Every structure is written in C-alpha cells, then in structure tokens.
Amino acid sequence: MRPVRLSVVTAAATVAALTAVTGCAEKSDAKGGDGAIRVVAKDDSCEVSKKKFPAGHVELAVENKGSKVTEVYILFPDDRIVTERENIGAGTKANITAEVKAGSYEIACKPGMKGDGIRQKVEATGGGKVARRSPEMDAAVAAFRTYVQAQADETLPKVKVFTDAVKKGDIEAAKKAYADSRIGWERTEPVAESFGDIDPKVDLRVDGLKKGQKWTGWHRLEKALWEDKKIGEEEKSLAGRLLKDLTAWQKRVGKAEITPTSMANGAKELLDEVATGKVTGEEERYSHTDLVDFKANVEGAEKSYALLKPIASKNDPELTAELDRQFKALNGLLDKYREDKTSYDFTSYDKVGKAERKELSDGVNALAEPLSKLAAAVVK
Template sequence: MRIFPRLLVLATVALLAGCGADEPESAAAGGPIAVKATDTGCEVARTSVDAGTSVFAITNGGQKVTEFYVYAPGDRVMAEVENIAPGLSRNLHVELPAGTYETACKPGMIGKGIRGALTVSGSAAPLTDDAALLAATDSYSRYVKSQTAALEEKTGEFVTAVKAGDVAKAKALFPVARTYWERIEPVAEIFGDLDPRIDGREEVTEEGLTFGGFHRIEKDLWEGGDVSNSGPIADQLMTDVKEIVQKANAEKLSPLQLANGAKALLDEVASGKITGEEDRYSHTDLWDFNANIEGSKAAIASLRPVLDERDPELVKTLDTEFANVDAALAEHRAGDGWKLHTALTQADLKKLSDAINALAEPISQVAAVVAKKA
C-alpha cells in the first residue's frame, strides 16, 4: 500500500482522473470536517464530533502523496483514505460511536503519521439499524469468511512448498495464495501491524518493522532462487495469516467500511499494480490487480439492494464501468492466470489505468449514498 519516490509521477498521473473530484458532501451534522494536510502538518478543523457518521474533507497542500486515518485505541483503523496526490482533495465518510480516537495524516505514506486527538460524544443509531444495510454487512461478512478460509488453505500450501525447498511449486502458488488476501485487503488493514507483517514491501524497514511475509519470500524465490533459509519467515507468515483470519471473521463491519473498502481496492491498483511496484520480483501484479477488482465488486454487490433503491442511475454506471475494467483486463489473460507485468506496454498500462479511473469516480460516490438516511 505504499508509493515510493521513483513511482510518484506515474502514480500521480494514474490517480488524477479518479480522485480529483469526489463524492457529494454528506448531510452529517455540522457538515464536512476540513483537514489541511501538508508535508509537516495535519490541521483538522474540529477535534470533537457527535456520534454517528462524520465526513472528513482532506486537501493535500504538500508536495508528497499523503493519506488520512481515523484510529481507535490500539491503532485499530476505523477508516482511511490513501494516495491523496499533491493538490488534490478526498472525502472520507466514517461511522464512529462515542469514544476517543486519533486522526493522522501520513505525508509520504510512511510512519506513524502526524496525529491529533478526536473525541466523539453522544449517541446515534447505527447505520445497520436499517435492515437493508444490516443485510449488506451480513452478506459481505459471508464473503470475507469464504475468502479467509481459502487464504489460510492456500497460504498453508505455499508455506509447505517453501519449507520443502520446492521453488517451482512455491512460485506457482505465490500469486494464487495472494489472490484471497488481495480480495479482502481493506478488512485486513484494520488490524494494525498485521497487514505490513504479511504484505509489507521491503520499505517497511523505514517504519521500524522487519521485512517478512509474502514479499520477503517472493524476493527469495525470484531474486535468489533459494528458500533454504526461508522456513522461519514462512512459519511466521502462516502464524500471522491465521491470526488475521480469526480477527477478520470476528469483525463487525460498518456499511461505510464496505463502501470505503471498495474504493480503497481501486486505489491499491492505481498505486501499486499499475506501476509494478507491488510484486517487483515476480511481476505477478495482474493477479493482484484482478483480485482487487473482484474484491471491490463483491463489496458493491453486498450493497447493491441499497444502491438500487437509493440511486439506481449510479448502479447502472457502476455496472458499465466494472464491465469495461473486466474487458480491459481480459486482454491480458494467460491460460488460467495473467501475463507478467513486464509483458505489458505503456499503452496497455494506460488503457487499464483509464478504465480504473473511470470506475473510481462512481465508486467514490457510494459512501455518501450509504450514509444518507433511508
């Protein structure tokens, strides 16, 4: 989930069309909370809000790509918006019960961020008091459970191959196991350091973390071709995956987390898969790309009965743009999998990026529709 300096230009171009305009403002009491993010500051207009749905309107006035988080105690992520390029603005809808929280801007998208206190007081009926929204979260929870079961199974097969020294089998299983991770990544990101421990790139060392997980083994497999010393890393990966599966299956999600997650998955494509930054050793980015699209589609499918009722025209647009992305991606099928990222031309990547940007705009409107009172 990180953009690094050598990739900023391409990533920024990829994001411009999808993130320059955002969803309509919410009717939340008091209106959107302005956040002025810079490379050295994070000025949040209000530090206390009423319980219920709040909207943060983040503007990046710095020179670095930034992101904005709302944390509960223990750095549990309540909501986030990533990849806000310099000069651009994004809105973040979040449902918060009474309690103490922290806001954080992360210039350069690294580290603990520039933090501030946020107090939420009072009470409000949760969005899931709406039967249709409760049904949506229940539907998505079933999807998460199906994907985490497959993630645990396939990661186990991958770890077994690594520990057996079977490089060819481990290489074949690497993008397959990661498919299930990438489909539910916004849920996994809720749980603090577990996400970078499982999926962090080598740059996590800049945040004081150890480089391990999928991408450390990926490096051993493709760059060194030797996994004789990778057993402990594989064991830790399996331990972390089991922990995150348990937590993800127990998590009670807000409808806004589904809406925000659908958008976050598209941002993941724009920031990492398009550039080839994520799977930099194996170049299997398109497996991840497709999984992110599938995960976004699953979140929207869970919300579809609500969207059909509240904004049928938006649903038609989403259907069209999802179909366009699927068609653009299908051109790069290779057997049961996908072409390597290195096999795509700049024209191919631009076509995919354009399709993603066209989908990102209507996806960005979903949270505001969900937040409206029925």
C-alpha cells in the first residue's frame, strides 16, 4: 500500500488502531545479524547505521523510537520500491530482508505512514553483483512473473466491463462489475505499487489526496455509484482514464523488479493491506465489498508463499508448517462469509459485526507474524 492511500486520522488513533490489527510487529526482536543495517525511526529523523553496504541480501533491523506508527522503505532514485515494511508500531522493532543490486538508493522512514518520508541516501557496492540464486529461486521468480502478468491480462477485460457500464450511465451494471474488476489488482498490488506512479492514479482513497491532486480511479467511481448515486460526464471521463491507466499497468508489469525476497515481502505487504484497509472497512467504504479485496489479497500472498515454500521448507520447516496452518485457518474464516467457495459473492462488509471483524483481524495477525519471517527463511 502506498502511504497516500491511508486515511487521515490523529497520531494517537493511528497508533491505537494499527497496533491493534498488526500486533505482529511487536513480536519481532529486530536484533539482526552482525551485518544488519540498523534503522532507528523517530518522528523527526531516520537514522541509518551504514550509508554503504555490499550488494546482495541486505537486512534492515528497524526500531521505531517515535510516537507514531511508521513504515520503512528501500527506494530506487526514481521512487520505485525495492522493499517496504508497513505498520511498525511505536516502540516496536521489525526485520526486513531484501535483495539489492549495486547502485544508489534511499532508505525512507515515514512517521504516520504518509508523505514522502524522511530519507537517507545509501549505496550498495559490489560492481553489480548480487547473491547467487539457486535454480529453485529462479524457477519461483519466473513462475511468479508469469502469474503477475496473467493477473494483469485477465483484469483488463473485467475493467472494461466496469468502465463500459459507467460510460453508458448504467449504475446497476457498473456496481455489479466493480468488485470483480479489482481482484487481479488486489492479488498483485505490491508489484504494481513498486512502480510508484500507478497506484495513486487508480486506487487512491479520498483522504489520501495530496494538495492539488485530482481524485481519479476506482474509489472515485465507487463513491459516485454508491454514495452519490449518479454518473455524470466527469465520471464517464474518469472511467476512460481508469482503463487507460490500467492498460499502462498491464504493459509495464512484465518489467517489474522481482526477486525471491520481494515476493516474500510482498506477501507480507498484502496482509498489511488487509489489516489497514479491509478489516477496518476503510478500503471499500461506499460499496462495502471489502471481503472481495480481502480474499484477493490473501490469495496473492498465498501464491507467493506456495512458490517459495520448496525453498523455505528446507531452511525452516517449522515456519512453513505454521504458515500452512494459518493460511488454512484464515481462508476458513473467509469462507464463512460466502455460500459458494468458488465464487466471490461475499457478505457486504457493513453487515459484519464487531465481534466477527475482531475474529478476522485476529486471523490476519496470526498469519502476518510468521509471514514476516518468510524472506529471511528463503535466503538462509
């Protein structure tokens, strides 16, 4: 999730809400190995222990000493994302493992999980060399790349059904097509977010707008359909723009930087998406189709895990056994909200009570904690 997509709330509310749904961050000791880059995040600073480090598998040992929930990124100079970890609560720690090629980067801490963050320029050295990958790793990356492209290819026709209905002014048909048009995107969102510029165009919520920024994308149209209950010329134009922007995503997704660690970290990011947007009901606040997004996020995370499991199971069989249990448990919870396990016809989220939402949140936390260890298990 790009930080601009988070709702604007007070710092205290942010800490309370996100700590409640992402308690897994508190369980990480973040001691790191001897070669770890130590990152101390505060409300007004981002301290990095090393400005130069060898290219290859890099570990960040993050400690949040600020008063706000934060997130930490490794960024390319053009703001593309190498890796990220969201929802690091005040007073907690987390480890991040990533594969980094030689070159210039920035490490960014984003207190309150918004804005451009506090940044430190760093350099990975080593003449372009990275840690050697096993054939199993290469196979996992190749299979995931195929999966991501297939999701984008399958999404475009569904988006066209949705945008065609908007252009015709057919509100009911557009409502019917809306959630289905988002499934492929939600399964692979961390890859789309890695480009930096696509997500704010197509998946931004109103409270994530920057000053002077025009609201475009799915959620702008969602509001028109469910809350405003009208489609005007502006909405018809925005439908065309959504299709155009997602066509650009489809064409670019095959060029995304994908590594075994980015797959593992992306799986954790998808669980963060669930925790910060779907469980809270913020993501689909007008349509209440949050459980469709929720399921798609879990499916995307599970796909990454399944492809990496042959590697991780050799290095940490206890971890993969726990992940198997927790994916099964969370999928079982989601199945309670649909009659047909092969469909995406889920209960409207506004009809899901507080106790049931807490149960879902607990299920997400139980999976997110071991999932945060997957990247490290892959590169042991």
